[in-house]
Amino acid sequence: MTTPWLTVIGIGEDGPDGLSAVARALIDAAEVLVGGARHLDMVPASAAQRLEWLSPFAANRDLLAAHEGRRVVVLASGDPMWFGVGVTLARWFTPAAMTVLPHPGAFSLAAARLTWPLQDCLCLTAHGRPVEALALHLVPGRRLLVLSEDGRTPEGVADLLRRLGWGASLLTVLEHLGGPREHIRRAVADQWQESCADLNLVAVECVAAPGTRPLSTLGGLPDEAFINDGQMTKREIRAVTLSALAPLPGELLWDVGAGCGTVAIEWMRAGGRAIALEPRPDRCDLIARNAAALGVPGLDIRRATAPGGLPESEPDALSPDAIFLGGGLSRPGVLEHCWTALRPGGRLVANAVTAEGEAALFAFHTLHGGGMTRLAVSRLKPVGGFHSWHPAMPVTQYLGIKP
Ligand SMILES: C[S@@+](CC[C@H](N)C(=O)[O-])C[C@H]1O[C@@H](n2cnc3c(N)ncnc32)[C@H](O)[C@@H]1O
Incomplete structure (x- = not known):
């Protein structure tokens, strides 16, 4: 049974005056005091050894571990467990090793x-x-x-x-x-x-200026929300595609042949993480600009061609929860490579508009099961003084859930 040796004390701008008697007693009794210069300067001199945070921050893991078993007090701002240093320390040390005393946070x-x-x-x-x-x-x-x-x-x-x-x-x-x-x-x-x-x-x-269209986080943003060169999954098909991909917060998507990034971006807007693979540099640039404008600057964009360029050995990129193939399905090995990479229970969604792509999907379906859907969307457009329906190319969608 570990005895707690690491105490994390939240401190405010009013310094020790604002602390409880317990927190002050723990600081007085500390053998090692750790923190940023601003926090260390707030507490009166004592016999405790003083350590300022090292940079890069990861180096502090060994710094603290070297003092395990001593009375170590870390000074943190406000509530240490709310975007504070306590969050990182809790990844490094067990709950049994730590005591956290929060202060009202920012x-x-x-x-x-x-x-x-x-x-x-x-x-x-x-x-x-x-x-x-x-x-x-x-x-x-x-x-x-x-x-x-x-x-x-x-x-x-x-x-x-x-x-x-x-x-x-x-x-x-x-x-x-x-x-x-x-x-x-x-x-x-x-x-x-x-x-x-x-x-x-x-x-x-938050106040939107007149004419600003607030954007929902539900999949199926207007096409105009994305800068694009025409190579994009359009709104109605995208909404169905995201529903098939079924994002959950924290899950990882590979968007293979990402175009201008619409599906990866909407996946991330639903709370997931994503890797967008796109061979063309001009399109990688579009993806980056769309990701920044739509609030997901953390999208991992890779200039790569499937299947060769798919992540192979990086633990963080492996076992995606879902994979989307927006095109290029008839290239040999792509579907199989993605199916192998997917974690058990993961979703593979692939959209085809060509007969060759559809044939590849049907062959894959014969081998692995899953479902296929044909989506045909027509949009109303003016013709002369009238309106008529303009059909988009029908899309065949495959959804497979890996056993
Ligand atoms: C790493 S976060 C620590 C937040 C801390 N855990 C809390 O609960 O206050 C640091 C940021 O918190 C904010 N912050 C912390 N204390 C503050 C204060 N007294 N006044 C204004 N902002 C403060 C600032 O935005 C600062 O950059």
Whole structure:
């Protein structure tokens, strides 16, 4: 049975004065104190050995492990388990080794100042993550609380909002919450010009400008939401395709022959992770631009041709939960390679528009079972003073669930 040796104490801008008697006693009794310079400077000198965080952060695992069994106290900001250092430490050490003492975190303090019900806010971070990821969460009337990387983050948020047609959103930047330097700034994103302290949190009340079309996270975004060169799975077929792929949060998709990335991007908007494989560099560029504009900058884009270029030996890329083949099915080995890579219970979805592609799907279906669907979509278009139905090429869709 491990005795807890690693104590993580959340501390606010008011330093030890704001801590409980228990937290202060644990700090006084520490043999090793670990933290950033800002936090270490807050606590009075003692006999404890002081260690500043190493960079890169991964190096701190060995640093801490070397002191296992001693009274080690880590100082963290606010609530250590909410986008804090406690999250990383909990990946490295067992629950039995750790004691965590939370302090009101930046989200709680911001909600208190703004009198926003915290349960109705979306709590996000731009700390160590691209600000573009916020695009996914823009919903009229929604309140976002966003942790900042530094003093430039508020301008980054304002700029993103302006570019996406949400410049009418109201920004409130709360600096040094809970301490003597606390300061609050407010302006709409369109007029944002403030310079801010590094320690800040950005609160956003989302307002779409007239003409801005808010985007749903349900699969089947309008075709115009994507920059494209015509090579894309159109809205109606895409909606059915995503329904067949059935994304769950955290699951991994391979989008093989990703075109401008529509399916991988919509999969990620539903909470998954994705690798987009596309041989043409111009299309890889389209995928990257669409991923950034649609709030999924973490899409892993690879310039590669199937089946040769499919991930083979990277543990993180292996055993996808779903694979989508949007074309190129008749190339020998592609379907079989994907089926082998898929994890048991994973979904293989393939769309064909050519007779050759359809034949490959039918042959595969004969061997492995699964279901096939024929999708025919017509769109109403004006002709002269009238309207008529314009049929798109029918799509044959295969769905196989690996035993
Ligand atoms: C790594 S996160 C830590 C969050 C921490 N776990 C918490 O609950 O407050 C660091 C970010 O939190 C925000 N933050 C933490 N304390 C803050 C404060 N007192 N005032 C404003 N923002 C703060 C800032 O956005 C900062 O960049």
